[in-house]
Structure formats: structure tokens, C-alpha cells
Amino acid sequence: MHRNSIVSYSYLILALLMVVTGLSLWFNLRLAAEHYEELAAQMGRSILRSIIATRQWNAEHGGFYLPVSDTIRPNPYLKDPRRDVETTDGLKLTKINPAYMTRLLGEELRKIQDVAIHITSSVPVNPANRPDEWEEQALRGFEEGKPEIWSVEHGHNGKMFRLMTPLKSDAACFSCHEMTKHRRPGSILGGISVSFPYAPFGRTLAVVRVQIVLIHSLFFVLTTAVLIFFSRVNGELKREIAERSRAEEHARLANTELERRVAERTAELEAVNRELETFNYSVSHDLRTPLTSIYGFGKILLDDYGSRLDDKGRGYVERILTAGKRMNRLIESLLSLARLGREEIRREPVDLSHMASMIIEEFRFRFPERNVKTTIADGVVVNGDRRLMRVVIENLVGNAWKYTGDKETAVIEFGRCELTGEAVYYIRDNGAGFDMSRAHRLFTPFERLHSSEFEGSGIGLATVRRTIERHGGRIWADAMAGEGATFYFTVP
Incomplete structure (x- = not known):
């Protein structure tokens, strides 16, 4: 019964250990994933802050001009009479507004770091800025008051991290955008998103996940080993306690038997003592009485009739008296020896x-x-x-x-x-x-x-x-x- 209890408790503790270890593993894996997603988000925010700061500078200065080239073409969607100008020496320039500048920076970043920058709006001026499905959901989120939207998405080249923040209008924006009842200072014009491969973060996360799994596995194995060890020790202790209990019960039964035997022996000794007392009474009364008579009559015979006896007769009487004295001393010694066993x-x-x-x-x-x-x-x-x-x-x-x-x-x-x-x-x-x-x-x-x-x-x-x-x-x-x-x- 004790062994079955030990096994049951051991299995219960092992099951609890598995549940706790599993929950801890799930929690730490999830925490690691969230941590590396947050690192990616911080990287995306840093990129977007740089882009937005550059756009703000551009808007505050009314844009800037660059020479027209094969890569820098006039923006057909910019409604500005001074979009294209020509210098006195004949150099043709075109105006670069914040939106155009963002597209140009995005193209350069894509070439250098495989980072995609995209500005979009529910009603884009440039059809190229039309939002995709993910960006549409993000724009709806901005309308609900969310400050940013980000997630890890599966793309053609693997997992991509996407982050999008809203673009809010200010006075400088209306140099390019027409002010309407929906487009007022502080309103959301659209959003700007950044996309980049999540693979570097994923590789690091995979290593961390392996470490977490190994740590939890090692913890589970070691804890299980300790549990098995202590279960065995506990089993040994319980067996020892059971054996000790059996020994104590055996000793108790033996004690009971011993007490019974002692009681019997005590009763026997009391009976013997009673017999000894009877014997002592017999010695002191039944033996001393005739001995006293023998000694007394012998003394009278010697005192009263000694003169009539010859030497041989007087010798016999004296021997009787001597034997009587010796017998009396022997009786006294026996009585003293018997009394020793009873006296306190x-x-x-x-x-x-x-x-x-x-x-x-x-x-x-x-x-x-x-x-x-x-x-x-x-x-x-x-x-x-x-x-x-x-x-x-x-x-x-x-x-x-x-x-x-x-x-x-x-x-x-x-x-x-x-x-x-x-x-x-x-x-x-x-x-x-x-x-x-x-x-x-x-x-x-x-x-x-x-x-x-x-x-x-x-x-x-x-x-x-x-x-x-x-x-x-x-x-x-x-x-x-x-x-x-x-x-x-x-x-x-």
C-alpha cells in the first residue's frame, strides 16, 4: 500500500512537472518571439522616423529641385506651376516634393539594404501609391486610433517584417495636397510603411529558441532525476519506518508477553513467599517448640539429676544441650536468610x-x-x-x-x-x-x-x-x- 502511494505521488508530481515545464517553455518561446519582433519594430521605427523627418524638412522648405535625368523625371502628379524650371545656363530642373522624395529614397534603400518604403492613402494621388490588402487593414486601424501597425508576413522571398505609421497633415502638406473637409491640419492623409526581411531576426530567434528548449529539457531531465532519487529515498524511508513500526509492534507484543510472564512469575514468587512465610512460621513454632522442650528438659536433667549420673551420662546430657544450642543458632540463621529477600x-x-x-x-x-x-x-x-x-x-x-x-x-x-x-x-x-x-x-x-x-x-x-x-x-x-x-x- 505504501509503495503504491509512493508511485502514485511520483506520477502526479511528474505530470505536474511536465505541465509546468511545458507552460514555461511555451511562455519563454512566445516571449522570445515577441522580443525579436519588438527589435524589428524598433528598427522599422528608426527607419521611418528618418524618412518622416526628411519629408518634414522637405515640406517645410517647399520642396527642392534636382536636375532632370534618366532617373529623375518630372512628377506628373505634382500640380505646381513651378514644378519645372530652367536655369539661365539652360539646365532643366524639376521639383522634388516629399512624396516624390520618399519614392526615390525607397528605391535607393531597396537597392542597398533590401528595405522597401511605401507611402499610401485611401485616395492616392499617384496610382502607384495604392494600398495593398495589408496596408488597407492598417489604414482602417489608423482610423480606429491605433498609433502604428506591424506584423511578420510571409512573402515571395520568405518572412518580411512590415511596419506602418500614419501620415498626418500640417500646413506644409497643403502645398501639394488640396485642402478639403476631410483634409485639414492634423487629419490622417495616409500612411508610410517599411518592409524588410525578417530572416536575420528569425535566425537569431531560432538559436535562442534552441537554447530555451535545451535549458527546459535539461531542467526537466535533472528535476525528474532528482524526483526519482528522492522518490527512492522516500520509499526507503517509508520502508524503514514500516519496518520500524513492525519492530515496535513486535516489541510491544513481546513486551505484553513479557509483562504477562512477569505477572505470572510474580504471582509464583508471591506464592513461594507465602509458602516461605508458612515455612518460617513452621520453623519458628513447630521446630522451636520441641527444641525448647528438649533443651529445657535437658537443662533440668543436668541441674537436678546431674549428681546421680555418672560421667558418661552427664556427657550425653551436655552433648544434648550443645546440639540444642547449635540447632537454635541454625534456625536463627535460616530465618535471617529468608527475611533478606523480603526486607526493604x-x-x-x-x-x-x-x-x-x-x-x-x-x-x-x-x-x-x-x-x-x-x-x-x-x-x-x-x-x-x-x-x-x-x-x-x-x-x-x-x-x-x-x-x-x-x-x-x-x-x-x-x-x-x-x-x-x-x-x-x-x-x-x-x-x-x-x-x-x-x-x-x-x-x-x-x-x-x-x-x-x-x-x-x-x-x-x-x-x-x-x-x-x-x-x-x-x-x-x-x-x-x-x-x-x-x-x-x-x-x-
Whole structure:
């Protein structure tokens, strides 16, 4: 559909372009023809002005005399008693009036420049001045008030340009023309015309016409090429837009599907959370209740009947109490880990340096016999949840304290460094360390790399990882067995 629209618009624009180019071509060709006809008219006017000025001079001076010869004969149509005179030495002269002079000048111009001059009138004195058909129409035009008549006519020798202007009478004219009621000063006596070949103008006009046609053809071809180019570009753009629209529609549908799946997954997670809440309730109520009874009765048995038991019996009871305490700690750790996924994170500036110092002081108070050298960097602050960050530092410092227990002088260090432009925080110790081939098990619940040497629930590092990931960070470790370990973490 888009392609059909593009083709239709292209044809429409091309048709309009053809019409506009055609109209412009016709207008400019017509304008060029009128221009060269006007140039010819100016040439004709110039010739006639010269002739008319000469006639005026002749009339104002009453004519002039020329010797009679084979080419200059007395004018039989001039009614003037002084038409012919003879000088004292016997030279015969004849009078040349304006009309006769015009005929003589016309003959000379025809010989020299192929220009014909003709005076005429509706009632000519000389039959040779009778008007032809074109001149008759021109004379009628003068009677209607037209100042001049001109046109390009087809003659025996090709196209001829003809121009005619009226001849108006004045006082000097009536020396030759009889004054009547139709012939008064200012009236139109007739007209004077000039004819000359239009071929020189026509040749120049033909060249100009070729140039105009070439320019318009070039314009049409170039404009058509540009139109085709932009039509193709427009088509490509429309195709890209259509493809983008399809992609957006596909993305919208995929989004809808994704939203549906997310909604389903959210519902599943909510169901799982409800099950976890039920499980937590079961752990806190159904498991703790018998555990409390076991621990309580074991304590009563040891306190009230311990004296009646032998060493082996008391040992069994103490093992029951120890296992109860351990089970209680494990339940607390599990509940803490479960709560991490539901608790909202409230970020604020947290001074980890101060927090680490306080936690280490607590360990020193609980284990005064330990010789532990600590280094804590000052001013280490992160934007995180204060309570959850304490869980992280407490677990990591606790691990460092625990796994350096067999060292005569333990070393624990807390600090900050930059890795590829990212702030990284670390806790380092010189304790038991571990084999890096087993590092992938570190943060898995209930996975312990030193289960026989050191006590623990196997939940601490899993809790740390969950806390860091909820902050959008990551945690990893680097260690060497027997040389200590370093735990790194980020908090964006």
C-alpha cells in the first residue's frame, strides 16, 4: 500500500512537472518571439522616423529641385506651376516634393539594404501609391486610433517584417495636397510603411529558441532525476519506518508477553513467599517448640539429676544441650536468610570503618585472650542499609576472627581500593585460607570448607552474598591454603 502511494505521488508530481515545464517553455518561446519582433519594430521605427523627418524638412522648405535625368523625371502628379524650371545656363530642373522624395529614397534603400518604403492613402494621388490588402487593414486601424501597425508576413522571398505609421497633415502638406473637409491640419492623409526581411531576426530567434528548449529539457531531465532519487529515498524511508513500526509492534507484543510472564512469575514468587512465610512460621513454632522442650528438659536433667549420673551420662546430657544450642543458632540463621529477600533496603551513608572497629572491639571483649593485630582504613563510607551492612561486616570479620584462631598473632585488615575505576572494599586475614579450586562453594548455603576444624552453620557467607546482591553489588574471594584469605565486595 505504501509503495503504491509512493508511485502514485511520483506520477502526479511528474505530470505536474511536465505541465509546468511545458507552460514555461511555451511562455519563454512566445516571449522570445515577441522580443525579436519588438527589435524589428524598433528598427522599422528608426527607419521611418528618418524618412518622416526628411519629408518634414522637405515640406517645410517647399520642396527642392534636382536636375532632370534618366532617373529623375518630372512628377506628373505634382500640380505646381513651378514644378519645372530652367536655369539661365539652360539646365532643366524639376521639383522634388516629399512624396516624390520618399519614392526615390525607397528605391535607393531597396537597392542597398533590401528595405522597401511605401507611402499610401485611401485616395492616392499617384496610382502607384495604392494600398495593398495589408496596408488597407492598417489604414482602417489608423482610423480606429491605433498609433502604428506591424506584423511578420510571409512573402515571395520568405518572412518580411512590415511596419506602418500614419501620415498626418500640417500646413506644409497643403502645398501639394488640396485642402478639403476631410483634409485639414492634423487629419490622417495616409500612411508610410517599411518592409524588410525578417530572416536575420528569425535566425537569431531560432538559436535562442534552441537554447530555451535545451535549458527546459535539461531542467526537466535533472528535476525528474532528482524526483526519482528522492522518490527512492522516500520509499526507503517509508520502508524503514514500516519496518520500524513492525519492530515496535513486535516489541510491544513481546513486551505484553513479557509483562504477562512477569505477572505470572510474580504471582509464583508471591506464592513461594507465602509458602516461605508458612515455612518460617513452621520453623519458628513447630521446630522451636520441641527444641525448647528438649533443651529445657535437658537443662533440668543436668541441674537436678546431674549428681546421680555418672560421667558418661552427664556427657550425653551436655552433648544434648550443645546440639540444642547449635540447632537454635541454625534456625536463627535460616530465618535471617529468608527475611533478606523480603526486607526493604533503606539506603543511607554508612561508615564501614567505624562499624568494623566496633565489631572488632566486641570480639576483643568476648575473647580477651586472643592476640589480634587489626588495621582499619579511615573514612570508608558506603550508601547502603545500615542494619544489613552490619550483617555483612559482622559475618566477614567473624570469619576472619574464627579462621585465625590457631595463629599466635592474628592479622585482620579492613580497607578500600580501586579496581578498573570501581570502589572495592575488602577484609583480609592471615588465617587458614582455602584452596581456590573450591572457591565456587564458598557462598552456597550449608557449604563449609573447614567443617572439621572450625564451627559454623554454613549460612553466614550465603547471607553476605544475598545482602550484597540486594544492594546491586558483587562479592568474591582470593585465598591460599594456610596463608589467609581476602574477601572483596562492592556496593554501588
